[in-house]
Amino acid sequence: CWKMAVTAGGRLLAQLGRVRAPPGRMLATTVSHSDHGSGRLWKTLTFFVALPGVAVSMLNAYLKSKEHHERPSFVPYPHLRIRTKPFPWGDGNHTLFHNHHLNPLPTGYEDE
Numbered sequence: 001c002w003k004m005a006v007t008a009g010g011r012l013l014a015q016l017g018r019v020r021a022p023p024g025r026m027l028a029t030t031v032s033h034s035d036h037g038s039g040r041l042w043k044t045l046t047f048f049v050a051l052p053g054v055a056v057s058m059l060n061a062y063l064k065s066k067e068h069h070e071r072p073s074f075v076p077y078p079h080l081r082i083r084t085k086p087f088p089w090g091d092g093n094h095t096l097f098h099n100h101h102l103n104p105l106p107t108g109y110e111d112e
Contacts, residue, residue: 071101074108081106 083106086092093105100110 071109074104074112076106076108 081104083093087095089096095103104110
């Protein structure tokens with residue numbers, strides 16, 4: 001097994017030795033011409049790994065959103081929901097993205 005690694009490493013070094021860039025030039029031009037299959041590789045990875053991964057994540061988020069979640073009971077902790085000055089929108093007591101079902105006001109939930 002180690003002989004295969006040594007011979008593969010030797011072949012790689014031999015191929016790298018053949019690719020010589022002129023002094024003062026970047027090696028990127030020689031790499032781009034010799035790397036013909038990388039576009040196909042990334043296209044395949046996109047269609048068969050990335051897009052199904054996004055689809056599975058979206059399905060998971062959709063199924064989790066359909067579950068019924070119980071609202072936590074309100075506990076009036078003194079260090080939470082401190083209002084030193086009113087918000088500049090609405091009545092000044094609701095946050096910008098206030099959800100009447102999930103976000104309590106300093107005095108408790110609105111519908112209780």
